[in-house]
Structure formats: C-alpha cells, structure tokens
Amino acid sequence: MDRNKKYQSTAFAIANTGYIGQWWWLGKLVANLFxxxxxxxAIYFAVQFWKQYCNSQHDGNSNKTxxxxxxxxxxxxxxxxxVENSPNSVSNICRLxxxxxxxxxxxxxxxxxxxxxxxxxxxAGDGTAGAGEKFTDSQFLVFTNRLLAGCVATCxxxxxxxxxxxxxxxxxxxxxxxxxxxxxxxxxxxLSAWCQYEALLFVSFPTQVLAKACKxxxxxxxxxxxxxxxxxxxxxxxxxxxxxxxxxxxxSSSSKSSVRHHQSVSGDSLSGSALLxxxxxxxxxxxxxxxxxxxxxxxxxxxxxxxxxxxxxxxxVTTQLQQGTLPAALAFAARHPRFLGHVTLLSVCSAVxxxxxxxxxxxxxxxxxxxxxxxxxAFAILLSCLLFGHPFGGVWGCLGLAGVFLALxxxxxxxxxxxxxxxxxESRSGLVPA
Numbered sequence: 001m002d003r004n005k006k007y008q009s010t011a012f013a014i015a016n017t018g019y020i021g022q023w024w025w026l027g028k029l030v031a032n033l034f035x036x037x038x039x040x041x042a043i044y045f046a047v048q049f050w051k052q053y054c055n056s057q058h059d060g061n062s063n064k065t066x067x068x069x070x071x072x073x074x075x076x077x078x079x080x081x082x083v084e085n086s087p088n089s090v091s092n093i094c095r096l097x098x099x100x101x102x103x104x105x106x107x108x109x110x111x112x113x114x115x116x117x118x119x120x121x122x123x124a125g126d127g128t129a130g131a132g133e134k135f136t137d138s139q140f141l142v143f144t145n146r147l148l149a150g151c152v153a154t155c156x157x158x159x160x161x162x163x164x165x166x167x168x169x170x171x172x173x174x175x176x177x178x179x180x181x182x183x184x185x186x187x188x189x190x191l192s193a194w195c196q197y198e199a200l201l202f203v204s205f206p207t208q209v210l211a212k213a214c215k216x217x218x219x220x221x222x223x224x225x226x227x228x229x230x231x232x233x234x235x236x237x238x239x240x241x242x243x244x245x246x247x248x249x250x251x252s253s254s255s256k257s258s259v260r261h262h263q264s265v266s267g268d269s270l271s272g273s274a275l276l277x278x279x280x281x282x283x284x285x286x287x288x289x290x291x292x293x294x295x296x297x298x299x300x301x302x303x304x305x306x307x308x309x310x311x312x313x314x315x316x317v318t319t320q321l322q323q324g325t326l327p328a329a330l331a332f333a334a335r336h337p338r339f340l341g342h343v344t345l346l347s348v349c350s351a352v353x354x355x356x357x358x359x360x361x362x363x364x365x366x367x368x369x370x371x372x373x374x375x376x377x378a379f380a381i382l383l384s385c386l387l388f389g390h391p392f393g394g395v396w397g398c399l400g401l402a403g404v405f406l407a408l409x410x411x412x413x414x415x416x417x418x419x420x421x422x423x424x425x426e427s428r429s430g431l432v433p434a
Contacts, residue, residue, distance in 0.1 A: 023271060025198050032139060032194065035319025036187055043183050043311075099360040100372050104379065106356060110349035111205060111380045113342050115388060117141065118200040122336040133332070135339060138197035140329035141346070142190055143316035148347040149354055150309030153302050156355075160302075177297040177307070185289040186311035192282035193312075195275045202272030205384040209377050210246045210404060211276040216411075217243060218284035232418060238411040245403030248396055301358035374408045 121132035199208055216239045223229040290308075293299050320326035333340040360369045381401070384390060 025201075025271065025275065028198075029194075031323055032191075032319055035322045036190070036315050038322070039315050039318050040183060040187060043179055047179055096364060096368070099356060099364065102356045103353065103360065103372055104376055106349045106353035107373075107376050108380055108383060110346060110353060111209075112383065112387060113346040113349065114197070115200055115205040115384060117339070117342050117346060118197060119388070120339075120342075122332075122339050124335050135329075135332055136201070137320075137325055137329045137332075138194050139316050139320055139325070141197050141343065142193045143313055143320065144343055144347045145193070145350045146190070146309045146312035146316065149351040150306055150313055152351045152355070153306035153309060157302050157306055177293055177299060179311070181293060181297070182304075182307040182311050185286050185293070186308045187315060188282045188286045188289065189308060190312045190315050192279050192286060195279035195282065199272050199275035199279065202275065204390045205388070206381040206390050207272070208276065209380050209384075210401070211280065212377070218280045219287060222284040222288040232414075234414045234418075235411065238407045238414070241407035241410075242404050245400045245407060248400030248403065301362065305354055305358070371409070371412060374405060374412070378405055 117135060118138075119134075121134050123132040196208065203211075220229075220231055220235065220239060224231070290304060293304060317326065320329070333343065357369065360372065378401075
C-alpha cells in the first residue's frame with residue numbers, strides 16, 4: 001500500500017512541476033505503445049497458428065464462418081422501417097424523446113465526471129485533512145470503461161440468442177471478421193481514449209469538445225485514404241468553417257487564461273494540442289475502420305461493441321500489468337471511495353451511451369443522431385463553464401462557438417438534401433417506370 005501511494009504521489013508531483021511535467025505524457029505514451037505492440041503480436045501469431053491448425057485438421061473447410069445476414073442488423077446507418085412507415089406516431093415520438101433525453105443525460109454526466117476525475121484532488125477517506133493526491137493513470141479509466149461496455153454487450157448478445165431460442169445466423173455471435181479486424185480498431189480506440197483523458201490535464205473540457213468538432217477534417221482525410229471516398233464541395237466548406245470557428249474560440253479563450261497562467265500556458269497548450277491531434281487522428285481511423293467492418297462483414301452494432309471493447313480491455317490491462325500501474329490504480333480506488341464511485345458511474349454512462357447511440361441510429365437514422373449529439377456538445381460546453389469556471393472568451397469566443405454549431409447544422413441539412421436529391425435522380429433514371 002505504501003509503495004502504491006508513493007507511486008501516485010510521485011506521479012502527481014512530476015505531472016504538475018515544470019517543463020518535464022508538461023511532456024511527461026510522451027514517456028507514458030511510448031511505454032503504452034510497447035505494451036500494445038506485445039498484445040498485437042500475440043494476437044497475430046495466435047490467429048496464424050489457429051488458421052494453420054484448422055487447415056491441417058479440416059482441409060481448409062473450417063474457414064467457413066457464420067455471418068449475420070438479417071436485414072434488421074446490417075449496420076447502424078439504416079433508417080428503421082417503422083420510422084419510414086409511421087414517423088409521426090405517438091410511439092415513435094416517445095421513443096425519440098426517450099433517446100434524446102437518455103443521450104443527453106448519459107453523455108452530459110459522462111463529460112462532467114470525465115473532467116472531475118482528471119482534475120480533482122482526492123483526500124483519503126473523502127475528508128479534507130492532509131495533502132490530497134490526483135489520479136493520473138488515464139489507461140485505468142479506459143480499461144474500466146471498455147471492460148464494462150464489453151461485458152454488457154456480450155451479455156446482451158447471449159441474451160438475444162437465448163430469447164430467440166435457435167442457432168440461426170441472425171443470432172450467432174460469430175462473424176466473418178477475424179480477431180485482427182477487431183484488434184486494429186480496438187487499438188486505435190484505446191489510443192484515442194487515452195489521448196482524450198490525458199488532454200484534460202492540459203486543456204479545458206470546452207476546448208476538448210470543440211476540438212472534437214474539428215474531427216470532421218481528419219475523418220474526411222481518413223475516408224479518402226482508407227476507403228477512397230469522395231466528398232462534395234459543401235462538405236469541404238463546412239469543414240473549413242468548423243475549423244475557423246474552433247480556432248477563434250480557442251485563441252480568445254487562451255488570451256484570457258494566459259493572464260492567470262502565464263508561466264505554463266505555452267507548454268500546456270503545446271501538450272494539449274498534440275494530445276487532441278492524436279485523439280482526432282486515432283478516433284478518425286476507428287470510425288472509418290468500423291464502417292468498413294459493417295460493410296464488408298455485416299456486423300451488428302452489438303457484435304462490434306463487444307469485440308472492440310473486450311479487446312480494448314485486454315490491451316489496457318496487459319499494458320498496466322507490464323508497467324505495474326494496475327495495483328497502484330486499484331490501491332488509489334481503495335483509498336478514495338469517492339473516486340471509485342466516480343469511475344463506476346463514468347463507466348456506466350459510457351456503456352449506456354454506446355447502446356443508446358446504436359439504437360438511435362438504427363431506428364431514427366444518422367441525421368437525427370447527429371442533431372442530438374450537436375445539441376449535446378453545446379450543453380456540455382455551457383455546463384462545464386458553469387461548474388468548473390472555465391473562461392468563455394467574451395464576444396469572440398461566442399462568435400467562434402456560434403460559427404462551429406452553425407456549420408454543424410448546415411452540414412447536416414446539406415447532407416440530407418443531397419441524399420434526397422440522389423434518390424430523386426435515381427427514380428428519374430429508370431428505377432421508377434415513366
């Protein structure tokens with residue numbers, strides 16, 4: 001216990017003193033990457049060994065895998081038939097309101113807890129006496145979130161199979177996707193989440209939320225490189241507008257915060273910007289690769305959630321065991337029941353939020369989901385500023401914020417109009433007889 005407490009105190013001291021503390025996350029990132037590489041290599045060799053074993057035992061016939069083929073589980077980007085048939089029914093309106101309120105509650109609570117866990121100084125026994133200590137192990141937070149999400153998704157998959165009472169392909173957990181297919185997006189998911197938590201040591205939560213809005217730019221870049229996608233001119237225009245609005249907000253907020261933290265603002269800004277850039281890069285690859293899995297292998301949302309989350313938990317816990325940080329994190333949780341409650345609720349909100357995301361997209365479509373989450377981002381910024389006293393940037397900050405959300409809503413409307421025009425062109429081209 002004393003050794004773990006000494007480790008946490010040392011980490012807290014290094015992370016909050018001088019130039020070395022500002023770049024200490026680079027050392028942690030290198031150590032994490034080494035641990036992830038060992039897990040990835042182990043998965044690769046295990047998959048290769050299993051393929052050779054199956055080929056030798058069954059003459060290659062055991063490569064047949066069960067593929068999910070139901071129309072209701074082809075991916076999260078399909079509009080629900082019920083919505084198309086009766087969009088104004090009382091039942092659908094109630095479901096939509098429930099999804100809206102559930103997503104707002106889950107992710108607003110998740111955002112507040114995320115900032116609180118990474119910035120709060122916890123005292124032993126939740127008292128106020130003595131010097132407190134700060135939790136600095138972002139990887140442990142990723143582990144708890146992914147472990148709970150993976151267990152929930154797996155339980156739901158098994159429950160659905162038992163309720164159906166058959167062994168058909170629509171209820172099977174197995175898919176054509178290999179473990180390596182899951183491993184790539186799991187690794188990028190872990191890295192993006194780690195960068196997201198670590199960035200809160202250097203930048204405010206509103207800054208992080210607005211940086212996520214700029215994620216559209218790397219997503220488009222990844223889509224062009226990985227999936228060879230093409231984009232319309234208005235999509236490039238709204239991406240530039242979002243980036244410009246975010247830059248205005250960040251510059252106006254930095255000018256205010258620099259008055260209060262003049263000595264550390266430059267180093268913190270560089271570290272925070274680097275971590276946010278890493279988050280956007282890895283998260284963009286995750287979403288692009290997941291879309292590829294949906295299209296190529298017909299995965300259901302629960303299958304993807306279970307596979308990705310459990311592998312992410314394996315990546316993080318293995319690295320923590322290699323570095324010896326897991327006992328220290330567990331000891332910190334044992335010393336601070338308040339921290340344990342925060343982490344538990346944080347993981348619950350993350351798992352519930354993911355399930356609501358899949359349900360909302362499947363039933364109401366990606367456009368409705370995008371509007372809901374855009375509103376959530378605005379609420380999250382306002383709530384964080386009120387609870388944690390972040391500078392808002394005055395008039396220029398308000399203009400930058402308004403520009404970002406205007407561009408987001410404009411992007412949604414233009415995308416919906418383009419889809420409608422595409423359907424009309426298809427009907428004129430001969431799909432509907434004249």
